[in-house]
Amino acid sequence: MTDLPEPGRRGFLRRSIAIVPAATALTATGFVVAQNAAVPPAAASPAPAGPPYTPVYFHTEEWAFIQAAVARLIPSDDTGPGAIEAGVPEFIDRQMEGGFGQAATWYMQGPFVPSSPLFGYQGKMLPREVYRAGIAATDAWCKQQKAGKRFAELDAATQDEVLKGLDGGTIQFAEVGAKDFFTFLLQNTKEGYFSDPIHGGNKNAASWKMIGFPGARADFLDWVNKPGVHYPLPPVSINGPQG
Amino acid sequence: MATIKKPSVDAVLVGFGWTGAIMGMELTAAGLKVLALERGENRDTVPDFAYPRITDELSYGIRGKLFQNLSKETVTIRHTPADVAVPYRQHGSFLLGDGVGGAGVHWNGHHWRALPADLQLRSTYEARYGKKFIPEGMYLQDFGVSYDELEPHFDQFEKICGTSGKAGNVKGQIQAGGNPFEGWRSNEYPLPPLASPNSAVLFEKAARELGYHPFPQAAANASRAYTNPHGAQLGPCNFCGFCERYGCYMYAKAAPQTTLLPSLMKRSNFELRTRSHVQRVNMSPDGKRATGVTYIDAQGNEVEQPADLVVLCAYQMHNVRLLLLSNIGKKYDPATGEGVVGRSYAYQLNGGAALHFDKDQPMNPFVGAGASGHAMDDFDGDNFDHGPLGFVGGATINCINTGGRPIQQLSLPAGTPTWGAGWKKAAKENYVYQTSVGSQGSVMAYRDNYLDLDPTYKDAFGQPLLRMTFDWKDNDMAMTAFISTKVEQIAKAMNPKHISMGFKKKGDHYDVRPYQSTHNTGGAIMGTDPNTSAINRYLQTWDVPNVFVMGASAFPQNFGYNPTAVVAALAYWSAAAIRDKYLKNPGALA
Numbered sequence: 001m002t003d004l005p006e007p008g009r010r011g012f013l014r015r016s017i018a019i020v021p022a023a024t025a026l027t028a029t030g031f032v033v034a035q036n037a038a039v040p041p042a043a044a045s046p047a048p049a050g051p052p053y054t055p056v057y058f059h060t061e062e063w064a065f066i067q068a069a070v071a072r073l074i075p076s077d078d079t080g081p082g083a084i085e086a087g088v089p090e091f092i093d094r095q096m097e098g099g100f101g102q103a104a105t106w107y108m109q110g111p112f113v114p115s116s117p118l119f120g121y122q123g124k125m126l127p128r129e130v131y132r133a134g135i136a137a138t139d140a141w142c143k144q145q146k147a148g149k150r151f152a153e154l155d156a157a158t159q160d161e162v163l164k165g166l167d168g169g170t171i172q173f174a175e176v177g178a179k180d181f182f183t184f185l186l187q188n189t190k191e192g193y194f195s196d197p198i199h200g201g202n203k204n205a206a207s208w209k210m211i212g213f214p215g216a217r218a219d220f221l222d223w224v225n226k227p228g229v230h231y232p233l234p235p236v237s238i239n240g241p242q243g
Numbered sequence: 244m245a246t247i248k249k250p251s252v253d254a255v256l257v258g259f260g261w262t263g264a265i266m267g268m269e270l271t272a273a274g275l276k277v278l279a280l281e282r283g284e285n286r287d288t289v290p291d292f293a294y295p296r297i298t299d300e301l302s303y304g305i306r307g308k309l310f311q312n313l314s315k316e317t318v319t320i321r322h323t324p325a326d327v328a329v330p331y332r333q334h335g336s337f338l339l340g341d342g343v344g345g346a347g348v349h350w351n352g353h354h355w356r357a358l359p360a361d362l363q364l365r366s367t368y369e370a371r372y373g374k375k376f377i378p379e380g381m382y383l384q385d386f387g388v389s390y391d392e393l394e395p396h397f398d399q400f401e402k403i404c405g406t407s408g409k410a411g412n413v414k415g416q417i418q419a420g421g422n423p424f425e426g427w428r429s430n431e432y433p434l435p436p437l438a439s440p441n442s443a444v445l446f447e448k449a450a451r452e453l454g455y456h457p458f459p460q461a462a463a464n465a466s467r468a469y470t471n472p473h474g475a476q477l478g479p480c481n482f483c484g485f486c487e488r489y490g491c492y493m494y495a496k497a498a499p500q501t502t503l504l505p506s507l508m509k510r511s512n513f514e515l516r517t518r519s520h521v522q523r524v525n526m527s528p529d530g531k532r533a534t535g536v537t538y539i540d541a542q543g544n545e546v547e548q549p550a551d552l553v554v555l556c557a558y559q560m561h562n563v564r565l566l567l568l569s570n571i572g573k574k575y576d577p578a579t580g581e582g583v584v585g586r587s588y589a590y591q592l593n594g595g596a597a598l599h600f601d602k603d604q605p606m607n608p609f610v611g612a613g614a615s616g617h618a619m620d621d622f623d624g625d626n627f628d629h630g631p632l633g634f635v636g637g638a639t640i641n642c643i644n645t646g647g648r649p650i651q652q653l654s655l656p657a658g659t660p661t662w663g664a665g666w667k668k669a670a671k672e673n674y675v676y677q678t679s680v681g682s683q684g685s686v687m688a689y690r691d692n693y694l695d696l697d698p699t700y701k702d703a704f705g706q707p708l709l710r711m712t713f714d715w716k717d718n719d720m721a722m723t724a725f726i727s728t729k730v731e732q733i734a735k736a737m738n739p740k741h742i743s744m745g746f747k748k749k750g751d752h753y754d755v756r757p758y759q760s761t762h763n764t765g766g767a768i769m770g771t772d773p774n775t776s777a778i779n780r781y782l783q784t785w786d787v788p789n790v791f792v793m794g795a796s797a798f799p800q801n802f803g804y805n806p807t808a809v810v811a812a813l814a815y816w817s818a819a820a821i822r823d824k825y826l827k828n829p830g831a832l833a
Contacts, residue, residue: 073662079671100306107317107332109700115329118754119320122329160663167661186662194649195301211674213609213649216298218483218492220610224438230605230675238295 057096065135066092068152072159073189080210083189091192091201101128127184134181137173197237205242208235248547252278255536255550257521258557260345262793262814264499266554269818271510280538282520283342287500292490300648304488309349311339316702318560322714322752324577324691330700337761344499351487351613351645352463352496354406355804356397358624359390359426367625378718382587382688384799387771387780390426396815398429400808404497405469405477408432408461422458424620437466442606442678443616446642449736455621460643462614463497473506484646486613524553524569533790552789559796563694563766564709571787572777577691583777585695587688587765589801592719594746595681596730597654598739599673606678608647616643622729623803634721638684638803640730657743680734682726686719688800694766713753720749762806764798779833782817788831791817
């Protein structure tokens with residue numbers, strides 16, 4: 001390695017350390033060996049709750065909408081964690097500020113012409129703009145149709161009815177595609193539920209635990225061709241064992 | 244923008260994936276001074292694919308960290324010549340690669356040779372079923388190179404990759420346990436097959452008991468530690484489940500990085516320049532010779548790179564676009580059927596059955612490799628009688644478990660709600676017990692499925708995007724309808740709790756949103772007639788003898804296989820022709 005100036009070198013070391021989880025070893029050859037399968041299952045107690053997440057992109061009322069909507073898309077019940085316990089709102093807020101929200105890797109040059117849904121999202125608005133307009137339009141629609149209440153103020157059954165309307169095309173807006181908005185919202189909700197905890201969702205890898213996905217273990221040489229055998233180890237994150 | 248002129252090289256390679264790396268190896272071995280220009284970044288196993296960061300489904304599998312950044316360049320798509328094309332704004336149907344290794348980094352490693360009949364498709368069909376069997380508007384053509392001519396190069400590429408599999412035909416002798424339909428091979432595979440996941444064990448038994456001929460999928464995922472002829476070392480695949488869409492952290496998946504670059508990058512007559520985006524091939528004033536290429540470097544400088552030989556080694560679509568932008572070869576016109584560049588774009592038509600089993604039969608879907616499982620070839624190519632069926636083509640049928648990454652690969656029984664408590668309950672109850680039986684089907688070439696330049700949309704440098712005109716045709720829908728009956732029969736014999744069929748039907752139009760296949764073909768097809776092909780049987784352009792074009796753009800129509808081994812074998816075949824014939828007498832080889 002070339003000599004870096006001191007602040008740069010410290011930064012480099014910090015970043016280097018940050019990406020090596022406890023479950024990884026670097027051998028002398030530089031070959032990375034996965035040793036995670038040998039990590040004993042962590043205690044099943046949930047990690048201590050940190051301070052509540054403060055959204056960076058969403059305004060207060062938008063944040064209330066996001067929390068209410070994802071709680072219906074993946075509700076909390078006896079089956080397993082809901083989107084709220086999984087931290088999906090935090091995940092979505094972080095995505096708005098990242099490449100997805102700003103369509104960083106999408107072709108966004110015009111002209112933007114109406115076309116069949118078979119050609120994918122063809123809108124001019126960035127996904128985070130679709131969220132902003134979609135939330136405002138949904139809240140306005142709810143206030144008009146549901147006795148002056150915003151979406152977050154409605155009861156669960158009515159919220160489900162509104163979400164079905166967005167999904168199924170019975171609710172439409174002039175300023176933004178209701179179906180486009182719902183499609184992004186549902187996609188991001190599932191992403192936040194199932195992605196590695198490093199992205200802010202899937203707290204304690206609880207959704208992986210629920211379905212039986214071992215996460216970042218990624219080493220199953222001993223587990224191929226084992227008919228009738230359930231894999232026994234709990235999930236790990238890129239950041240190591242999860243509660 | 245400054246214009247810089249660089250010293251001339253013997254050969255310039257445009258794009259540095261599989262074919263660029265193969266050409267680099269072969270042409271430097273012939274003593275040429277070779278320069279590869281790659282528009283993307285450099286990438287290697289360490290640090291770019293290192294564990295644990297590579298196991299990040301969101302960043303790699305969903306957001307596509309290793310894919311082409313479409314904000315700079317994409318293609319436009321429409322269904323018919325009468326429609327207005329719109330941009331392919333997000334990755335969906337196919338996943339374009341980027342950077343060193345190209346799509347050879349994020350492939351699954353399914354390793355198939357073409358069938359002898361695949362390479363002579365028109366001759367085969369005319370001889371067996373008569374000329375009238377081929378429908379109006381279908382462009383069926385022979386490749387112009389035979390299986391016997393390519394066999395040594397298939398063998399060569401298998402040894403480079405450390406391909407794991409079971410031969411079905413060694414020197415004409417049918418081998419138990421392999422694919423009895425395959426062409427003859429001079430050698431067994433370099434490595435034994437990968438172990439099979441639980442699901443593929445059930446598939447193999449079911450297919451065999453139905454009288455079919457299942458065999459272990461040949462995999463460029465090494466089943467053992469392996470050292471290839473260039474001294475590159477591969478590690479054994481550990482079934483991590485992060486293969487396609489990811490680089491391989493185990494050094495097990497064959498990629499240019501794991502097989503060729505360790506040797507090539509040390510050669511003094513080779514140079515790689517990354518972040519060098521080629522804009523066009525430069526031509527002599529009379530248009531008969533290429534003089535080199537012009538590219539834009541990372542700082543935005545325009546650079547003129549003279550070269551005696553230009554080899555286009557980019558992805559299928561990018562090769563075709565460069566020919567169009569450089570005015571090499573006559574552009575195809577669907578109205579007259581004349582012209583060759585852009586002609587015969589083809590794709591694949593796949594289907595599948597999602598299977599869900601009871602609690603006593605965990606499939607453990609996360610235990611997977613890109614090419615781990617079994618396949619069968621009974622209804623592919625011309626391995627069965629098409630006469631009474633009336634369509635051209637076929638499909639491989641397989642049970643391959645590539646992984647169980649939950650955002651992309653969670654599969655739920657048909658009729659399950661897409662959100663809410665019912666969705667979550669189904670996810671919990673089905674994930675561990677899910678598998679699938681899939682089909683990979685051919686798509687033929689047609690008069691009005693083609694590529695040209697878009698009249699409206701431009702790339703980040705102001706050049707026109709490539710425009711794709713493509714939709715499904717009745718012949719291929721008849722093929723997939725037939726295949727669906729076979730997939731369903733096998734799925735039922737595996738005795739799951741639930742089967743959900745997913746096959747396209749006549750009347751469906753091409754939907755660019757769901758992932759389907761990165762096996763795009765054609766547009767600069769090879770052949771023996773300059774009126775119906777853009778390049779000759781050595782992959783040399785008919786009109787400009789010092790320009791060669793690699794890649795699946797050369798396929799006259801598509802088949803039921805993954806294309807990489809054929810693409811690589813054609814690159815070795817072309818390189819041998821350059822070395823043994825062209826360099827002695829630079830001119831037209833055919």
